[in-house]
Amino acid sequence: MEIFKYMEKYDYEQLIFCHDKNSGLKAIIAIHDTTLGPALGGARMWPYKSEEEAIEDALRLARGMTYKNAISGLNLGGGKTVIIGDPAKDKNEEMFRALGRFIQSLNGRYITAEDVGTTVEDMDLIYEETDYVTGISPTYGSSGNPSPVTAYGVYLGMKASAKEAFGDDSLRGKRIAVQGLGNVAYHLCKHLHEEGAKLIVTDINQDRVKRAVDEFGAEAVEPEDIYKQEVDIFSPCALGAIINDETIPQLKAKVIAGSANNQLKESRHGQILHEKGIVYAPDYVINAGGVINVADELYGYNRERAMKRVEMIYDSLTKIFRMSKEENIPTYLAANRLAEERISSVFKSRKQFMQREKNILSKRQS
Incomplete structure (x- = not known):
């Protein structure tokens, strides 16, 4: 798989590989588009047959989240995490806490949630390390299982x-x-x-x-x-x-x-x-x-x-x-x-605003 060629074709922003030897974490975070806001998309755990299959799934799902969030009127972009492993036997506490630390390091560019192979309890573990997670237990003031x-x-x-x-x-x-x-x-x-x-x-x-x-x-x-x-x-x-x-x-x-x-x-x-x-x-x-x-x-x-x-x-x-x-x-x-019209409209509006700010700053400096 020619990763950069694929990312260029569909205009992806970022692909992050996360590894923690202690817990066995092997995860990929894909961020497709943050025009509307930080990327939101769940963390999926699946026994992928190959790393290439996992990468492709992360990219494909992240792009889907961009469109889903845009068409739903949310001020959020699209992202996704995939964890390589069998959710029935490979999970452990440190795995999700390690993932939480990786998510925290992105400083809010990406927010995760429950997905296939993960649970509310897994989100609670991620929450131990970062605030950038949704779908945690209702006891934390959250919505719980979506x-x-x-x-x-x-x-x-x-x-x-x-x-x-x-x-x-x-x-x-x-x-x-x-x-x-x-x-x-x-x-x-x-x-x-x-x-x-x-x-x-x-x-x-x-x-x-x-x-x-x-x-x-x-x-x-x-x-x-x-x-x-x-x-x-x-x-x-x-x-x-x-x-x-x-x-x-x-x-x-x-x-x-x-x-x-x-x-x-x-x-x-x-x-x-x-x-x-x-x-x-x-x-x-x-x-x-x-x-x-x-x-x-x-x-x-x-x-x-x-x-x-x-x-x-x-x-x-x-x-x-x-x-x-x-x-x-x-x-x-x-x-x-x-979905694309909404993203384009927001992009143009922000671009015009930034240009006006730039013009004002230029006048002040002159």
Whole structure:
């Protein structure tokens, strides 16, 4: 991997390698863009097959956070941490405290949070070494686990998507296929069940499947069969890149709306969905509830204020669907344009302000 060529292509600012021999920490912090403010993005722990795979994931996820924070109206840039290791067996206290020290050394350029493979308890350990962490335990005045809030945002986004596809946003009686039953998906299923949706679910973890069947009356299918179900909505809540050349021909749903990151394997797959008339809710828009929630901690957490911002996901998607229809462009491209326009507008405003300050200083010196 030609790292600098990749960073130049997508205009990254910084890539930091963190190593602590004592704890076994091997982490990478990627900072994509800080135009809107300090970079905010979670710390993910995963048993990557190679260091190159970890670097690429950090870079890709950091860029996604730039767009997610921008489209969500947050005054934050995009960043991400990946820790190389198995979260089931490689964690220890000093690992996260060491990571906290590395984050502290960035002097606020990057703020971390919980992500795949990490927990609130891990964030508490990071908090021992730095204030630049969100999603810590509520006993510290924080918001705690962001998964339920992420799920609520996905639920609202799914309703907006249903209105675009079916004419109203009711999910009662809708058949919804949910791929993956982790923390976010479980809470999403709870919302859908309470509204009267009919759930078809799958997960590689059979205990999770059994819980969904028992609690929500869900129908269970094998992982490879989830794409071809006769459903109204397909909700990917597990792996990324699952909208691809192999899966698209199998899909019978009119809507794709789920919590998984980087759902499109390639941008062209978003174009294919557009041409097929499938309503696609861009992932970084619909799953932004968690980051909106933890970002509120930076102002002194207020749940009511945070939830009002999460509810704006419905309006954001409605705007994206309208733009997609009016300009005949895929929804992912409409979302990208809106995010990029906000970043560009703030950049120009700051540049003009700095130029005015420079001119004033020059006049005073003359």
